[in-house]
Amino acid sequence: MENKSPILVAGAHRSGTTWVGRMLAANPKTAYISEPLNVLHRPGVFSAPVQHWYPYITAENEAQYLSAFRELFNFNYHPFAEIKSIRSRKDLLRMGRDMSIFMRGKLRGQRVLLKDPFALFSTPWFAQKLNCQVVITVRHPAAFASSLKRLNWPFDFSNLLGQPSLMRDHLEVDRADMQSIQPDDIIGQAALLWRMIYRFVHSTSNLFPQFNIVRHEDLSLDPVAGYQSLYGALGLNFDEKVKDTILNSSSSENPTKLAKNKTYSVKLDSRAALDNWKKILTAEEITRVRNLTEGASHLFYSDEEWK
Numbered sequence: 001m002e003n004k005s006p007i008l009v010a011g012a013h014r015s016g017t018t019w020v021g022r023m024l025a026a027n028p029k030t031a032y033i034s035e036p037l038n039v040l041h042r043p044g045v046f047s048a049p050v051q052h053w054y055p056y057i058t059a060e061n062e063a064q065y066l067s068a069f070r071e072l073f074n075f076n077y078h079p080f081a082e083i084k085s086i087r088s089r090k091d092l093l094r095m096g097r098d099m100s101i102f103m104r105g106k107l108r109g110q111r112v113l114l115k116d117p118f119a120l121f122s123t124p125w126f127a128q129k130l131n132c133q134v135v136i137t138v139r140h141p142a143a144f145a146s147s148l149k150r151l152n153w154p155f156d157f158s159n160l161l162g163q164p165s166l167m168r169d170h171l172e173v174d175r176a177d178m179q180s181i182q183p184d185d186i187i188g189q190a191a192l193l194w195r196m197i198y199r200f201v202h203s204t205s206n207l208f209p210q211f212n213i214v215r216h217e218d219l220s221l222d223p224v225a226g227y228q229s230l231y232g233a234l235g236l237n238f239d240e241k242v243k244d245t246i247l248n249s250s251s252s253e254n255p256t257k258l259a260k261n262k263t264y265s266v267k268l269d270s271r272a273a274l275d276n277w278k279k280i281l282t283a284e285e286i287t288r289v290r291n292l293t294e295g296a297s298h299l300f301y302s303d304e305e306w307k
Contacts, residue, residue: 003111003133003235003236004111005131006113007132007133007134008119008123008134009021009024009113009114009115009116009137010117010119010120010123010134010135010136011117011136011138011139012144012194012197014147014148015137015216016139016219017115017117018115019219019249020115020135020137020214021034021113021115023223023242024234026242027237028110029108029236030236031101031102031104031110031111032115033101033112033113033114034115035116035117036068037050037055037118038053038116039053042082042098043081043084043085044077044079044081044082044085044095044098045072045078045082046068046072047067048064048065048068052162053156053159054121055118055121056163056165056166056169057119057125058125058165070130072112072114074106075102075103075112077099077102079099114132120136120197120201121170121200123136123204124204124207127210133234133235134208134211134212135212135234136201136205136211136214138201138213138300139215139216140216140217141194142278142306143274144194145190145194145281145289146276146277146280147277148186148189148190149186149187149281150280153186154183154186155189155193157193161175161178170196170200174195174196177192187288188288188292191288191289194296195292195295195296195297198293198299198300199295199299201213212230212233214230215300219270220270220271220273220274221271221274224243227242227246228243249270250270250271290306
């Protein structure tokens with residue numbers, strides 16, 4: 001029988017979740033929906049408020065989110081809530097796009113494909129409560145740090161410190177580090193966030209072996225084989241059109257680095273872009289990232305992959 005389980009693509013932000021989500025959405029039986037757990041999400045798409053980046057959803061607090069996700073998974077759009085939030089032409093165009101995604105999804109019986117890095121700490125809940133098949137992306141910690149440095153994207157750890165259940169269950173050991181990190185220390189923030197996220201991913205994957213953990217680097221080196229394997233694991237049909245989409249997104253004719261105004265583009269020379277972090281970070285920054293992430297980085301990357 002055709003697999004109708006929703007698919008969730010999660011991972012640290014700037015770890016390739018958009019690329020993976022878009023490539024899985026090359027299958028016409030999927031409906032790509034982006035980041036309902038983004039603090040700035042559109043109310044037409046997701047009716048529940050989100051107070052923190054990386055919210056931790058469990059049985060304890062699911063009442064805040066469950067009905068909204070069930071509505072989303074049934075492609076129930078909220079046009080009146082969206083209309084009230086419109087402030088620009090861009091908002092209006094986005095509303096049209098989102099409404100069409102929801103209408104096509106409902107009419108064609110498509111499978112929900114949720115791309116949301118901020119669902120990372122909630123992946124067990126999505127699997128158990130909403131029967132999601134979970135894909136988690138991993139990106140080299142130095143590449144992650146270099147991306148945040150290039151974009152000048154800091155992270156406010158009050159988003160994690162302000163979630164008592166998340167701290168209790170997973171992050172209490174990191175409290176002092178989060179409280180002492182400086183607000184302008186993007187490299188230190190990136191390394192600390194990476195360590196916490198992927199320590200969680202490793203421990204969670206032991207409890208949920210059905211989760212699909214994919215390294216950004218492996219997909220970049222051999223996109224067709226990597227995505228074909230992932231398609232098979234998710235029960236999606238991999239055809240020539242899908243293959244062409246993947247090749248087009250990763251072609252050597254694409255730029256090796258994205259412009260800052262194209263942060264979410266998925267067209268990149270995937271092989272050539274792998275070493276960008278070695279040009280963006282200084283030797284001292286690379287050493288610092290490795291030292292700060294060594295509690296978890298060795299679980300995903302070898303010594304050779306730091307050279």
